[in-house]
Amino acid sequence: MRKLTIIIPTLNEAFHIEEVIKSASFADEILIIDSFSTDKTVEIAQKYKVKILKREFDGFSSQKNYAIERAAHDWIFILDADERIPQPLREEILNVLENGASNIVAYDVLCSHIFMNRRMEHSTFKNEWKxxxxxRKFCRHGNKLVHEDMIINGQKSRLKNHFDHYTYRSFDRFIAKKNHYARLQAEQYYKKNKKPTFFHFMVKPAFRFFNQYIFRGGFLDGFPGFASAYINSYGVMTRYIKLWLLHHKMN
Structure with missing residues (x-):
């Protein structure tokens, strides 16, 4: 059977690190790539049989590629600290490693979001494949700072079972994550000399809210559906404000 390395990127994930390591415990190797956490993330992780790398964060893609190159095994599963692998997915992964078709070099996995203690079933949360x-012999992340893409030299397929993504820990933490993503996206656009306009400040955030909450059925997820749509629209607006600040040397 082909062996597996599960890579877990971390930055101040003391809240999640123990559970995500337990979720990944079936792997032949657990590799943590830590961006110099200042909480007890590393201290907690060291209690378990894991390999820990430390590297200054300069983008999600480069961070993951760094870890991929240093993994002990060719087959890789990327698992964020706020994600978990349920038993059905664990069994399916092991089956693929043992019996999977030799011509398939990558698999998409369905992400099931749990937000504000509710499993989200509509809007942008529905049918989100990652x-x-x-x-790794056939796959590498591209050079995007955020929402990283994957360059694949071969065929891919899909797994039947999902992994769980616990997107919400606290409101302040959730907003902080949106601000972090907004900054990275603004820097990405700035390097491409993209300049924000009235359309980016007003139309795009409004469209994000109505598309997610109304047109794609976010309202069916109750108040968490509303909160998610509202905060995501805020994230879009913040991205372009930060881009404007970069162009005006005010960031």
Whole structure:
């Protein structure tokens, strides 16, 4: 059977680190790539059989590629600290490693979001596939700072079972994550000399809210559906404000 390394990127994930390590315990290797956490993330992780790398964060893609190159095994599963692998997915991964088709080099996995203690079933949360299981000989992340893409040299398939993403820990933490993503996206646009306009400040945030909450059925997820749509629209607006600040040397 082909062996598996699960890579867990971390930055101040003391709240999640123990549970995510337990979730990944079936792997042949657990590799943590830490961006110099200032909480007890590393201290807690060291209690378990894991390999820990430390590297200054300069983008999600480069951070993950760094860890991928240093993994002990070719087959990789990327698992964020706020994610978990349920038993059905664990069994399916092991089956793929043992019996999977030799021509498939990567697998998309369905992400099931749990937000404000509710499993989200509509809007942008519905049918969100992410490429997480792959053979590193044929796959690499691109150079995006955020929402990283994957360059694949071969065929891919889909797994039947989902992984869980616990998107909400506290309101302040959730907003902080949105601000972090907004900054990275603004820097990405700035490097491409993209300049914000009235359309980016007013139309795009409004469209994000109505598209997610009304047109894609976010209202069916109750108040968490409303809160998610509202905060995501805020994230879009913040991205372009930060881009404007970069262009005016005010960031």
């Amino acid at each position: 490429m997480r299981l792959f053979d």
